Amino acid sequence: MADGLRVTALAGGVGGAKLAEGLAYLLPPAQLRIIVNTGDDFEHLGLTLCPDLDTVMYTLAGIASSETGWGIEGDSFHCLAGLERLDGPAWFRVGDRDLATHLLRTEWLRQGARLTEVTRRLSTTLGVSHSLLPMSDRPCRTIVVTPDGELPFQTYFVKRKARPQLMGVRWDATMGIGATPEVMAALAWADVIILCPSNPFVSIDPILALHGVRDTLKESHVIGVSPIIGGEAVKGPAAKMLQELEGEASAAAVATHFQDVLTGFVIDCVDSGLAPRIRDLGIDVEVSETLMPGLDERVALAGRVLAFGSALRG
Amino acid sequence: MADGLRVTALAGGVGGAKLAEGLAYLLPPAQLRIIVNTGDDFEHLGLTLCPDLDTVMYTLAGIASSETGWGIEGDSFHCLAGLERLDGPAWFRVGDRDLATHLLRTEWLRQGARLTEVTRRLSTTLGVSHSLLPMSDRPCRTIVVTPDGELPFQTYFVKRKARPQLMGVRWDATMGIGATPEVMAALAWADVIILCPSNPFVSIDPILALHGVRDTLKESHVIGVSPIIGGEAVKGPAAKMLQELEGEASAAAVATHFQDVLTGFVIDCVDSGLAPRIRDLGIDVEVSETLMPGLDERVALAGRVLAFGSALRG
Numbered sequence: 001m002a003d004g005l006r007v008t009a010l011a012g013g014v015g016g017a018k019l020a021e022g023l024a025y026l027l028p029p030a031q032l033r034i035i036v037n038t039g040d041d042f043e044h045l046g047l048t049l050c051p052d053l054d055t056v057m058y059t060l061a062g063i064a065s066s067e068t069g070w071g072i073e074g075d076s077f078h079c080l081a082g083l084e085r086l087d088g089p090a091w092f093r094v095g096d097r098d099l100a101t102h103l104l105r106t107e108w109l110r111q112g113a114r115l116t117e118v119t120r121r122l123s124t125t126l127g128v129s130h131s132l133l134p135m136s137d138r139p140c141r142t143i144v145v146t147p148d149g150e151l152p153f154q155t156y157f158v159k160r161k162a163r164p165q166l167m168g169v170r171w172d173a174t175m176g177i178g179a180t181p182e183v184m185a186a187l188a189w190a191d192v193i194i195l196c197p198s199n200p201f202v203s204i205d206p207i208l209a210l211h212g213v214r215d216t217l218k219e220s221h222v223i224g225v226s227p228i229i230g231g232e233a234v235k236g237p238a239a240k241m242l243q244e245l246e247g248e249a250s251a252a253a254v255a256t257h258f259q260d261v262l263t264g265f266v267i268d269c270v271d272s273g274l275a276p277r278i279r280d281l282g283i284d285v286e287v288s289e290t291l292m293p294g295l296d297e298r299v300a301l302a303g304r305v306l307a308f309g310s311a312l313r314g
Numbered sequence: 315m316a317d318g319l320r321v322t323a324l325a326g327g328v329g330g331a332k333l334a335e336g337l338a339y340l341l342p343p344a345q346l347r348i349i350v351n352t353g354d355d356f357e358h359l360g361l362t363l364c365p366d367l368d369t370v371m372y373t374l375a376g377i378a379s380s381e382t383g384w385g386i387e388g389d390s391f392h393c394l395a396g397l398e399r400l401d402g403p404a405w406f407r408v409g410d411r412d413l414a415t416h417l418l419r420t421e422w423l424r425q426g427a428r429l430t431e432v433t434r435r436l437s438t439t440l441g442v443s444h445s446l447l448p449m450s451d452r453p454c455r456t457i458v459v460t461p462d463g464e465l466p467f468q469t470y471f472v473k474r475k476a477r478p479q480l481m482g483v484r485w486d487a488t489m490g491i492g493a494t495p496e497v498m499a500a501l502a503w504a505d506v507i508i509l510c511p512s513n514p515f516v517s518i519d520p521i522l523a524l525h526g527v528r529d530t531l532k533e534s535h536v537i538g539v540s541p542i543i544g545g546e547a548v549k550g551p552a553a554k555m556l557q558e559l560e561g562e563a564s565a566a567a568v569a570t571h572f573q574d575v576l577t578g579f580v581i582d583c584v585d586s587g588l589a590p591r592i593r594d595l596g597i598d599v600e601v602s603e604t605l606m607p608g609l610d611e612r613v614a615l616a617g618r619v620l621a622f623g624s625a626l627r628g
């Protein structure tokens with residue numbers, strides 16, 4: 001079905017990682033590239049943390065926590081307990097084994113390696129054979145605009161639990177910052193580009209905001225998968241953000257948000273009633289089960305998405 | 315016995331920490347300052363590690379590992395296992411809770427705090443009420459001269475297990491680097507200065523090498539405690555170093571090494587035969603049990619040292 005099809009997926013955190021795992025199960029490394037949002041990255045205790053990259057990497061390595069979706073399965077939090085004991089900043093929960101990733105990444109970045117190269121080394125060592133590409137090698141941080149002022153993404157998301165009203169999103173230093181050469185090559189190379197079911201505003205938009213990416217997508221076959229099912233996000237604040245910024249939390253609102261780049265859109269069976277509205281935007285629609293609690297569902301949805309993309313490509 | 319006596323102790327790692335614990339048990343915070351070697355400090359994975367400071371701090375806080383003497387009792391090593399899994403540098407064994415100390419210290423130093431201030435904050439949070447003073451706020455690293463060339467101390471000590479022949483010791487950037495104002499004040503303030511039973515070359519000498527310290531000690535009542543018992547070090551490479559640099563591993567060789575500053579010297583009962591030789595150097599001698607496996611022995615030795623120092627002061 002997907003014989004020889006070249007696929008590039010754009011992913012954020014947990015939802016994106018699940019579909020990426022399904023795609024990686026079906027496609028050999030030569031046919032799949034995964035571009036990951038780095039807008040969530042931040043500095044914490046001198047370490048460079050890349051939450052989305054790590055979530056995708058740990059998921060593909062088969063070591064992601066099945067309970068939280070982030071971090072490493074069965075990890076301990078003794079360093080965090082030590083930080084609490086010393087009245088240090090413990091608001092961001094970093095596990096002990098997870099910390100090794102951050103220490104090494106930060107060390108290699110300090111030595112001058114590009115984040116692309118660092119990610120390749122880390123993921124290869126963890127046994128990930130598919131190509132994980134950070135969207136940029138340079139910091140391009142998501143800034144959330146709220147009534148309390150502008151907040152760095154992790155402050156808004158973790159410290160403030162995504163409670164402040166969202167008035168807008170912007171990217172620090174996006175101006176003139178492009179995607180990496182590897183990302184641009186992966187977009188040009190792909191027969192089909194997939195927008196994984198990740199948060200539209202803080203997972204997918206940061207990638208699209210990079211110089212040249214949106215224009216490339218407009219010329220490509222782009223299939224999106226809705227992160228909203230029955231008006232709710234499976235995880236995270238996507239529904240609240242859609243309500244606040246677009247006035248409606250629905251799969252149709254996501255399709256509308258991405259209408260300039262989408263060729264096709266996959267929505268959940270419970271949202272089949274929204275299909276006509278999305279088709280009116282000039283976007284083909286596929287209706288499918290889209291919840292992906294386990295590998296079976298991830299592979300099944302990946303298969304549906306690939307078949308849909310392959311068919312649309314004609 | 316030690317009523318009102320003002321005491322400043324110079325300490326390195328494990329042996330120094332044990333006597334410091336005994337002194338801290340007997341003397342209130344107002345009567346004791348502990349100056350700690352920072353020549354062992356080094357950068358590891360971007361973190362500033364201060365092994366001697368931490369050993370003394372953890373010992374006084376009552377959380378030092380009783381098995382190793384360094385690190386925190388019952389600490390786990392999951393981050394280290396993660397580093398090994400990622401082919402990262404795992405030669406220096408840092409525990410998970412211990413890591414919290416290094417992360418916070420490094421963060422605070424990066425924010426511009428002096429090591430003296432950082433140490434005060436960390437030790438106060440851990441419940442240490444006595445004053446721990448790093449010898450210097452600026453890096454002043456011990457360099458070991460060997461037939462294989464010059465080696466940073468931790469490379470020689472941990473990575474090479476102190477196996478290379480010692481030809482000399484020097485300090486990086488000592489030229490012009492002084493002790494902190496707090497250290498100089500503690501030396502001037504003290505009625506008695508104690509050289510704890512720490513390695514002469516890489517624990518005590520780095521402090522004496524700082525501008526002005528040796529001259530101040532020559533004017534003071536200085537009591538040393540031998541780290542060598544019956545020709546052997548209780549822990550670490552002090553005996554091997556003495557043999558290589560002074561041609562003799564004995565309490566007498568240690569006394570000779572420090573003869574320009576010592577008023578009195580405490581040797582172990584098994585070394586009582588060396589007393590005449592040391593007295594010939596113009597140094598008073600006290601013979602005592604000096605092994606300090608537990609708190610009882612630490613307090614007992616501290617009491618003997620204080621009595622000896624008090625008597626010598628006259």
